[in-house]
Amino acid sequence: MMNQPITRRTMLMATAAAAALQAVPEAMAAPPRRRRSARVEALIARMTVEEKAGQLNLPTFPGATAAGFNPAAPGAVFEKLLADVKASRLTGVFNSSSLEAMRRLQEAAVKETRLGIPLLFGGDVIHGYRTIFPVPLAEASSFDPDLAERTARVAATEATAMGLDWNFAPMVDIARDARWGRIVEGAGEDVLLGSQMAAARVRGFQGRSLRDDDAMLACPKHFAAYGAAEAGLDYNIVDLSEHTLREVYLPPFKAAFDAGALSTMASFNEINGLPSNANSWLLGDVLRREWGFGGFVVSDYNGDLETIDHGLAANEREAVKLSIMAGVDMSMASGLYLKHLPDLVARREVPMAVLNDAVRRVLTVKEALGLFDDPYRRLAAGREQRLRTAVHVALAREAAQRSIVMLKNEGDLLPVPTSGKRIALIGPFADDKANLNGPWTVFGRDPAIDLATGIRAAVRNPALVSVTKGSNVNASIAGGIEAAVAAAREADVVLLAIGEDQNMSGEASSRADIVIPDAQQALAEAVAATGKPIVVLLKNGRPLALKGAVLNAEAILVTWFLGSQTGHGIADVVFGRQSPSGRLPVSFPQVAGQVPYYYAHKNTGRPNPPDKIDPYRARYLGVTHRARFPFGHGLTYGQIVYSALDLGGGTIKRGGTLTIAATVTNRGKRAAVETVQLYVQDVAASLTRPVRELKAYRRIALAPGESQQVTFNLRGTDLAFLGRNGRPVIEPGLFRVWVAPSAEAAGVNGSFTLNA
Numbered sequence: 226m227m228n229q230p231i232t233r234r235t236m237l238m239a240t241a242a243a244a245a246l247q248a249v250p251e252a253m254a255a256p257p258r259r260r261r262s263a264r265v266e267a268l269i270a271r272m273t274v275e276e277k278a279g280q281l282n283l284p285t286f287p288g289a290t291a292a293g294f295n296p297a298a299p300g301a302v303f304e305k306l307l308a309d310v311k312a313s314r315l316t317g318v319f320n321s322s323s324l325e326a327m328r329r330l331q332e333a334a335v336k337e338t339r340l341g342i343p344l345l346f347g348g349d350v351i352h353g354y355r356t357i358f359p360v361p362l363a364e365a366s367s368f369d370p371d372l373a374e375r376t377a378r379v380a381a382t383e384a385t386a387m388g389l390d391w392n393f394a395p396m397v398d399i400a401r402d403a404r405w406g407r408i409v410e411g412a413g414e415d416v417l418l419g420s421q422m423a424a425a426r427v428r429g430f431q432g433r434s435l436r437d438d439d440a441m442l443a444c445p446k447h448f449a450a451y452g453a454a455e456a457g458l459d460y461n462i463v464d465l466s467e468h469t470l471r472e473v474y475l476p477p478f479k480a481a482f483d484a485g486a487l488s489t490m491a492s493f494n495e496i497n498g499l500p501s502n503a504n505s506w507l508l509g510d511v512l513r514r515e516w517g518f519g520g521f522v523v524s525d526y527n528g529d530l531e532t533i534d535h536g537l538a539a540n541e542r543e544a545v546k547l548s549i550m551a552g553v554d555m556s557m558a559s560g561l562y563l564k565h566l567p568d569l570v571a572r573r574e575v576p577m578a579v580l581n582d583a584v585r586r587v588l589t590v591k592e593a594l595g596l597f598d599d600p601y602r603r604l605a606a607g608r609e610q611r612l613r614t615a616v617h618v619a620l621a622r623e624a625a626q627r628s629i630v631m632l633k634n635e636g637d638l639l640p641v642p643t644s645g646k647r648i649a650l651i652g653p654f655a656d657d658k659a660n661l662n663g664p665w666t667v668f669g670r671d672p673a674i675d676l677a678t679g680i681r682a683a684v685r686n687p688a689l690v691s692v693t694k695g696s697n698v699n700a701s702i703a704g705g706i707e708a709a710v711a712a713a714r715e716a717d718v719v720l721l722a723i724g725e726d727q728n729m730s731g732e733a734s735s736r737a738d739i740v741i742p743d744a745q746q747a748l749a750e751a752v753a754a755t756g757k758p759i760v761v762l763l764k765n766g767r768p769l770a771l772k773g774a775v776l777n778a779e780a781i782l783v784t785w786f787l788g789s790q791t792g793h794g795i796a797d798v799v800f801g802r803q804s805p806s807g808r809l810p811v812s813f814p815q816v817a818g819q820v821p822y823y824y825a826h827k828n829t830g831r832p833n834p835p836d837k838i839d840p841y842r843a844r845y846l847g848v849t850h851r852a853r854f855p856f857g858h859g860l861t862y863g864q865i866v867y868s869a870l871d872l873g874g875g876t877i878k879r880g881g882t883l884t885i886a887a888t889v890t891n892r893g894k895r896a897a898v899e900t901v902q903l904y905v906q907d908v909a910a911s912l913t914r915p916v917r918e919l920k921a922y923r924r925i926a927l928a929p930g931e932s933q934q935v936t937f938n939l940r941g942t943d944l945a946f947l948g949r950n951g952r953p954v955i956e957p958g959l960f961r962v963w964v965a966p967s968a969e970a971a972g973v974n975g976s977f978t979l980n981a
């Protein structure tokens with residue numbers, strides 16, 4: 226197979242083509258070098274080494290003070306923080322929810338320090354500030370970057386109204402191991418979808434201009450490959466080839482930086498023996514020299530200190546030296562930069578130029594945020610009216626509706642009629658109020674709409690809705706199953722609200738198994754034994770290996786953690802006010818033992834047929850190498866049929882375009898929104914390629930009986946991949962192509978030839 230290295234011109238075409246097909250631009254040439262700011266240079270010239278070290282020190286805001294800050298009696302903890310500000314010992318703080326406290330600190334920084342450098346206020350606004358949106362993995366199910374941009378914009382509008390300048394988001398880690406708890410914070414397993422969601426959320430957070438008072442600096446995290454933690458164990462090592470790093474884990478970051486993000490967070494994990502905090506190849510060669518990133522790098526929480534436990538640094542001084550020399554500009558939480566940099570510079574172990582570069586990058590971003598012109602830009606009092614407005618709440622409901630994925634719906638059990646049906650709402654999440662927002666809800670205070678409230682509000686006669694807990698999340702309840710069975714017997718349909726609570730995913734929440742907890746499985750089995758039809762309303766922060774009565778239920782809705790409008794969003798879909806339109810951004814395996822499982826896997830030399838067990842083939846004993854519910858899967862209330870694939874002439878030149886068309890028809894009685902997906906497979910290449918790769922997708926609304934022709938313009942340059950020499954190549958040959966409803970569905974499919 227010819228191995229054609231790509232010229233720079235072709236690569237730029239690839240970028241344009243990729244953008245045209247909504248793919249992600251490959252690693253592009255570095256943007257132009259930033260013009261230095263006279264104000265920043267003048268400050269650097271005047272700053273002492275201690276003041277410079279202070280500009281790189283980011284402590285957390287003590288939680289208690291943040292929540293209960295009392296301006297009249299601020300307390301010793303706040304007073305200490307205030308003293309540090311006056312001594313120019315810190316560059317900002319993060320996760321304060323007290324506007325008054327932040328104003329006090331800013332006043333001290335601007336008026337009571339030698340140089341008056343303003344502070345930067347950061348925070349984890351991962352899926353909403355006061356209006357809480359679905360967790361990012363749920364929102365990715367919408368397959369709609371525009372929705373993600375809109376919710377991010379609202380999050381920034383609310384967070385900046387309460388003093389924050391900087392968001393420790395979006396989390397853009399590709400995740401392919403469902404055991405990893407932080408899979409909930411990202412956009413799932415696919416590079417294209419993950420990259421588009423990353424860019425959309427950066428645009429949403431940062432808005433039109435970083436100088437606007439409702440703009441929030443984005444911080445794509447965790448750089449890099451945190452989601453590749455071995456065995457899905459959080460904080461564990463990452464061991465992978467540069468090839469896979471560049472093809473799978475880096476593109477979402479590149480997309481985020483191309484969208485304008487001016488900060489990033491070094492990840493906790495090592496890659497091949499080097500913790501990111503000390504990885505000058507990653508932070509220097511790739512991020513700055515290859516990509517031309519002009520923002521600053523912040524460590525993750527104690528990331529510099531942790532190089533000691535990693536077994537890299539022998540002590541704190543060495544940890545600081547490794548970190549700042551690798552390219553970590555700002556130290557989060559540990560205080561080690563403040564403590565050791567002045568001495569390291571005095572002893573010339575860290576060049577002054579390195580320290581100046583780090584300070585320069587931080588001050589330049591503060592200037593870009595308009596903080597020198599108006600340090601109180603986001604600290605103005607009286608902006609509470611920007612929080613949780615009716616428009617924001619309506620968006621939260623829309624996002625909740627569109628994040629729900631319908632896995633199955635036998636006998637069209639759904640939608641449930643709003644009248645004339647006795648409904649038994651059963652399970653630990655039936656009227657639970659503590660697990661609606663999901664992990665990483667730092668600032669959300671207002672109560673969310675729980676499931677029982679949403680269901681009762683949607684039906685004509687709420688008296689026909691019974692609510693029975695049946696079991697706890699991880700333990701049975703005495704008499705719980707009996708009560709649930711009795712309730713089911715009295716009902717026409719059961720809504721079974723089961724799954725994970727919000728402490729079972731998120732940081733430091735990897736699970737060694739990914740099943741429904743035993744107590745809930747037992748509840749499901751007992752309720753199913755009544756023979757009543759069951760709709761499973763799954764609450765989950767990751768893919769789950771469903772089994773028994775849960776898997777065999779007539780209908781299953783994946784409802785994730787949907788935030789402020791949980792109950793209404795679910796009820797809207799259950800009762801048909803909205804047709805489910807979500808698609809899985811992650812594969813649901815058959816059994817936990819399959820993970821890491823992802824659709825874009827390789828074929829191997831002994832592929833096992835998808836629907837049977839052949840001897841001496843790549844599969845587990847008794848388990849085929851397929852998902853239970855694949856990436857991209859999601860049913861609607863329509864009956865969708867794919868037909869009439871048209872591949873034009875069936876050939877494409879490297880610099881050419883192939884128009885791919887297919888007809889999608891809704892043969893059902895209800896309107897639907899179908900997400901049509903385009904996959905290709907490079908059948909024979911100079912390196913093995915995945916069995917399928919998502920190249921584009923399109924959401925189309927179909928009325929009952931309506932047909933639409935969907936076309937995709939696939940360019941030769943969209944078929945580029947990293948060749949044996951580590952550079953993008955485009956290789957002529959045979960390609961398979963699918964226009965399909967998921968990564969493992971046939972849809973309509975054929976093949977075309979790429980000519981030299």
Ligand code: GLC
Binds near residue numbers: 393
């Ligand atoms: C945490 C997380 C990171 C977060 C930071 C600040 O440990 O890894 O995602 O932004 O600390 O809260």
